[in-house]
Amino acid sequence: MRFKIVIFIIICTALYLRHTLFAQNKSNPANVKELIAEVSKKYGSNDSLKIKSLFNIAIDYLGTAPDSTIKILKFCIELAKKSKHKVYEAKAENFLGVAFKNIGYEDSAASHYFRSLELFQELKNLEGLGIVYTNLANLYGIQEGFEKAVYFYQKAAEIFKQNHNYSALGTVYLNIGNTYFRRKKWDSCESYYIQAEKLLSQYPKHNNTQLLFANLAHLYVELKDYQNAKKYAQKALSLEIEYPKNSASAYQALAYAYFNENNLEQAKEFALKSLSISQKYREIERQVELYTLLTDIYTKQQHYLNAIAESKNAIKMKDSLFKVALSKQQQSIAKRLEHLNYTMKLTEATQKQASQRKVIQFQRIILVLSLLSLCITVLFLSIIHKRNRLLKQANYEIELKKRVLEKQKETIEELNTNLEQLVRDRTEKLEQRNQQLSQYAHYNAHVLRAPIARVLGLFEIYQHCHTLAEKEEVFKHLHQTMQELDSIIKEMQSKLEDKPI
16 A cells, blocks of 8 residues: 555656656747757748747747747747748747847837837738837836827827728727826826727627726726716626626726715625625735725724724735735846846857857968968978079089080190190101102102003004004003003002001
8 A cells, every 4th residue: 555655656746747847848948949950850941831830839938938939039030031031020029029028128129129110111011010019009108108108009000090900999099098097197098998989889799898998987986977987887897708807897996986976885895796806816906906995985884893804904915915016026037137147148158159250260360371381481492492403403514514624624735735746746747748749749750651651552553453463462562561550559559558648
């Protein structure tokens, strides 16, 4: 039995932790990147579906995780700009303004609202313009910038009138009337409430119609027109609308009207009805007002114990109201701190990225300069190497020419040294040659000429011989002469061989 109880406790704990972790993961901004990556993977290159899906997720996160909403909407805006979907960009800018308003960043909210206005104006989207003008008016109403609030409500009214959206137009007139009600400008308030009534009466099942009648009842209570106050309160209660807070407001207006007419029993009855609804839906401000009213009723009825009890309840509710206001303020501060931390982290990440980009850029510059320096060094070394090579070649050529000149110098010196001997040898050879030529000329003129002359004469004689004996005699002498000529030529040859030139 104990084992089963332990198992049951473990299972319950696990389910609780799972639920808690799921809730944390759902609203944890750290998971936004994973969520965006998942949606991007699911829809691929279809930017329209991506933006639509992320936009719907952001709307779901709007009340619970403002930072996640802001991240997703900013991504939607970037994606819409990239894919030129201006409608989505305008809607995302509008809801980004709502997200910033929820965490108390009114300036940022206004900035995004105005950006949304610009985009809707470019698109000529009247419905979008009306919504953004209304949001701006609500924003300035919170900031107590009543003139600006009324101005933007009127701009929204012009848009809705042009677009024939009478339900939205009636709601805008109602909001303008509420703005004047807070400033206690009853005439202007009544004027806009009446205009809203003409329009919203056509929509009896609209929540704002019931709210308008309840607000008119409160207005006429302030104007001390209790008959009209009761009339409009009964109108509000007669509408078949399940919106109890408006009913509580109508019952409260009836209670005030009857109290001021000194109909204390009726006033108490309607005050208790209103109080019952307010307690159910935890409307603390209304409970404070109703407990105060009941205190006044019991005081007039001289039921002092009841008056004291209701007064204590009023004080208790005021304390609760203060605690709720303090809690809301703490939540607002916590949201602001959370967003501030996110902004600081984002700024740090951006600065880190910027510093990394600077470092990378600096490294690139250093790398480029190093490469440039290396190229210049290589070029310089190649030039030096080429010059050295040319110098070596020039030195080699100079050395070679030097050697040739030295050799030529040696040759010239040697020639100069042997020049006289060479001249003498040459002169001697010339003299020997002249002598040989002289001998040759002598042989040619005297010794060689005689046999040749005889040969010519013998040939002449041979031509005049008639007999064989005569011819043989001539051949005999011719043979002797030829032998003599041969011996002379050999002698001349031997002389020339013995004394060459």
